[in-house]
Amino acid sequence: MATQPEVPVATVAAEPAVPSLVDRYFTRWYKADVKGKPCEDHCILQHSNRVCVITLAGSHPVLQSGKTIKSISYQISTNCSRLQNKVSGKFKRGAQFLTELAPLCKIYCSDGEEYTISSCVRGRLMEVNENILHKPSILQEKPSTEGYIAVVLPKFEESKSITEGLLTQKQYEEVVVKRTRAATDTS
Amino acid sequence: MEMELLNELQKFLETEKDELVSEVPNPPPKKIRLQELEDGIDRMDNLSQNGEGKISIIEDGSIASKNSNLNVCNVCLGILQDFCEKDFVKMVCEKVGASGFEFTNLVFSVSFPPQLSVREHAAWLLVKQEMGKQSLSLGRNDIVQLKEAYKWITHPLFSEELGVPIDGKSLFEVSVVFAHPETVEDCHFLRAICPDCFKPAKNKQSVFTRMAVMKALNKIKEEDFLKQFPCPPNSPKAVCTVLEIECAHGAVFVAGYCYISLAGRYNKYSRNLPQTPWIIDGQRKLESSVEELISEHLLTVFKAESFNFSSSGREDVDVRTLGNGRPFAIELVNPHRAHFTSQEIKELQQKINNSSNKIQVRDLQIVTREAIGHMKEGEEEKTKTYSALIWTNKAIQRKDIEFLDDIKDLKIDQKTPLRVLHRRPLAVRTRIIHSMETHYVDEHHFRLYLKTQAGTYIKEFVHGDFGRTRPNIGSLMDVTADILELDVESVDVDWPPALDD
Numbered sequence: 001m002a003t004q005p006e007v008p009v010a011t012v013a014a015e016p017a018v019p020s021l022v023d024r025y026f027t028r029w030y031k032a033d034v035k036g037k038p039c040e041d042h043c044i045l046q047h048s049n050r051v052c053v054i055t056l057a058g059s060h061p062v063l064q065s066g067k068t069i070k071s072i073s074y075q076i077s078t079n080c081s082r083l084q085n086k087v088s089g090k091f092k093r094g095a096q097f098l099t100e101l102a103p104l105c106k107i108y109c110s111d112g113e114e115y116t117i118s119s120c121v122r123g124r125l126m127e128v129n130e131n132i133l134h135k136p137s138i139l140q141e142k143p144s145t146e147g148y149i150a151v152v153l154p155k156f157e158e159s160k161s162i163t164e165g166l167l168t169q170k171q172y173e174e175v176v177v178k179r180t181r182a183a184t185d186t187s
Numbered sequence: 188m189e190m191e192l193l194n195e196l197q198k199f200l201e202t203e204k205d206e207l208v209s210e211v212p213n214p215p216p217k218k219i220r221l222q223e224l225e226d227g228i229d230r231m232d233n234l235s236q237n238g239e240g241k242i243s244i245i246e247d248g249s250i251a252s253k254n255s256n257l258n259v260c261n262v263c264l265g266i267l268q269d270f271c272e273k274d275f276v277k278m279v280c281e282k283v284g285a286s287g288f289e290f291t292n293l294v295f296s297v298s299f300p301p302q303l304s305v306r307e308h309a310a311w312l313l314v315k316q317e318m319g320k321q322s323l324s325l326g327r328n329d330i331v332q333l334k335e336a337y338k339w340i341t342h343p344l345f346s347e348e349l350g351v352p353i354d355g356k357s358l359f360e361v362s363v364v365f366a367h368p369e370t371v372e373d374c375h376f377l378r379a380i381c382p383d384c385f386k387p388a389k390n391k392q393s394v395f396t397r398m399a400v401m402k403a404l405n406k407i408k409e410e411d412f413l414k415q416f417p418c419p420p421n422s423p424k425a426v427c428t429v430l431e432i433e434c435a436h437g438a439v440f441v442a443g444y445c446y447i448s449l450a451g452r453y454n455k456y457s458r459n460l461p462q463t464p465w466i467i468d469g470q471r472k473l474e475s476s477v478e479e480l481i482s483e484h485l486l487t488v489f490k491a492e493s494f495n496f497s498s499s500g501r502e503d504v505d506v507r508t509l510g511n512g513r514p515f516a517i518e519l520v521n522p523h524r525a526h527f528t529s530q531e532i533k534e535l536q537q538k539i540n541n542s543s544n545k546i547q548v549r550d551l552q553i554v555t556r557e558a559i560g561h562m563k564e565g566e567e568e569k570t571k572t573y574s575a576l577i578w579t580n581k582a583i584q585r586k587d588i589e590f591l592d593d594i595k596d597l598k599i600d601q602k603t604p605l606r607v608l609h610r611r612p613l614a615v616r617t618r619i620i621h622s623m624e625t626h627y628v629d630e631h632h633f634r635l636y637l638k639t640q641a642g643t644y645i646k647e648f649v650h651g652d653f654g655r656t657r658p659n660i661g662s663l664m665d666v667t668a669d670i671l672e673l674d675v676e677s678v679d680v681d682w683p684p685a686l687d688d
Contacts, residue, residue, distance in 0.1 A: 142667075153609065
C-alpha cells in the first residue's frame, strides 16, 4: 500500500513530482540472458504485497528499434496454453504452477526471430496479458505497464527467497554496461 | 409445626371461595380486577393436585427448603417452593453485585423448563373439569401463569435487595434459567401427536424448546392430552436446579455475550492513517488507526471488554474522507456501563473530536444491532463521490479534458487490482462511473470529481493498473495518467440518522 506522505502539488513539469506507479509500489528485479540466450533480459516487478509482474527489460531484443512483432502466442506446448489458466477463490486454486524456467509465451517477429519469455520466478500463474495478443505493439510501447507479459503469485513462504537468483536494478545496469563495453571492444 | 400447618390448611379448604383474600403483595394493576378469583384458583390448583394428602406450601417457602422430607410440587416443580424466597434472591443478587455492572434499573427474566408448561396445562385441564362440575366456566386467561406469579413474588424482593426498580425496558438484564432433568421426557409424548411442532433445527440441542412445547399444547386436543399425560401429574423427587444466572448489559444478549452498538460518521483528514492498525510481524508500521482513534474513548467510558469496528466501505491510508463522512458502527462487547443520555453521548463525541485532528466524528448514537445492516447495505448499493488530483505525461489544455464532463454512466471493467490481488480472488468487476467533472489546474494536472458505483477502485480507474482496468482516464485521454491525491467527497448512505449538533 502507499507509503507516501503528503504530496505536494507539482508546478508545470513533464515529470510528476512523485515517482511513477511502478516506482511507488514495485521493486525491479532482473534476470539477464535468460536460458543462456544473449540479451534476452527479463524484468520482474515485485509488488510490496509479493505479487510479481513479468515484463521485458529494456535491453531485450524485442524492444530494440526496428523490431516488429508479428504475433504472440500463449500456446507453449501441444497440451498447454497459458490462456487456459483458471484461477478461483482467494487462495487462487487451479492456477498453473510455474518454475523459474517455465515458458510463458512465444513472440514471433517479422524478421523470422522467435523469442520465448520465461517466468523467472516460482509461483502460481495468475494471468497472462491478453491485450498484447490483440495489439502486440503495446508490448513495445509500454513494456513496463500495459505491455506486461504475466502476473505470478509466489508462495507466501517463498516471497522473499524468489529474488535470490535475480539482479537488482544496479546489478542489472552493470551487466548492460559490461555488455556494451564488450560489444564496442570487439567491433 | 407440621400439624399446625395441616390444621391451617384444612381450615383454608373449608373457607368459601368468596372469602378468599389475596396475600400476594402488590400484583400488577391489570390483574387486580380478577385478583381474588385468580388467587383462589391458584391455590386450588396447588391443593387439588395434591389431593393425596401431600402438603404444598405456597407462601412460606422457608419450610419447604429446610424440610427434606417435603414433597416437591408436581406443578411448579419446586420453583414456588424453593426459589422465590429471600435467600435465593439474595444469592442471585450477590452474583449480580460481583459482576461489577453498573445499573439504575433492571429487567428480570426467568426461564422455566419446557415440561413445566405441560404440567401447567394438565393442572389447568383438571381445574377446568372441577369448575365444570360446579357449573362454573373458566377461561385460560383466568388462570395466573406460573411465571407471572413467580415474578409477582420475586420482583419486589430483587428490587429491595439491589435498591433499583424493575423496568421492562431496562438495558440491564438479570436472567435465571431453571432446569429439571428428571422430567425432561414429560414433553416427548407431544412429538408423536404434533410432529411438525418439533422439527430439528441446527444449533439447537433439544427440539423440545419452550416455544415448540407451547405450540403443541395449543394444538393438542384435550382428550388426547389427558390420555397421554397423567392429571394430576406425577410428583417428582427433586426440585428444579438453577442452570444459570447471568447478568448482561445492553441491547442484545447473544450466546453468553452482550453487545451495545453505536453508530456515527467519521471524517478523515490525515493522509497517513490506516483504517485498522497496521502491524506486520509484530511491528506497527504506522501510528494509530481510524478505528483506534474512535474506539479508545468508547471502550473506556462504556467499560467494555473489546470492540468490533465496521464501516460502510473504507479508504486507503493516503485518502482523506471529507463531506459528511463515512458511516461506521462499533459493537462494544460486554459493556459494564451502558446507560447514557443523548447529552452524554454528545459529550463523548466532543471528547473524541478534541483528542485528535486526524479524524472527526459526527452523529454518534446508540443504535440497535439490526440497524448495522443498513450500513452494510450502503456498501454495495449506494454511490460515492470522489475528487482526484491527476497528472498527465502529455501537456494538456482545457479542451482536452472537457469531454469527460459529458460522459454519463460509463461502464468500466476492473480486474482485481494488483495491489490487492494477494488477498482477493482474481475476478473482473464491472462498475459504473455515473458522472465526472473536471477542473483544469495546469498543463500536466487537473482535478477530477467523480460519482461512482460503490466498490469502484478509483486509483485504478485513473492510472489503468497495467491496462487491467478498462477504460481508464489514460485510455480515454490517450495519455499516461497517474493519481497524486484522492479524497472521498461523500458516501451517499443516509444512515445513521443525522443528529442536530
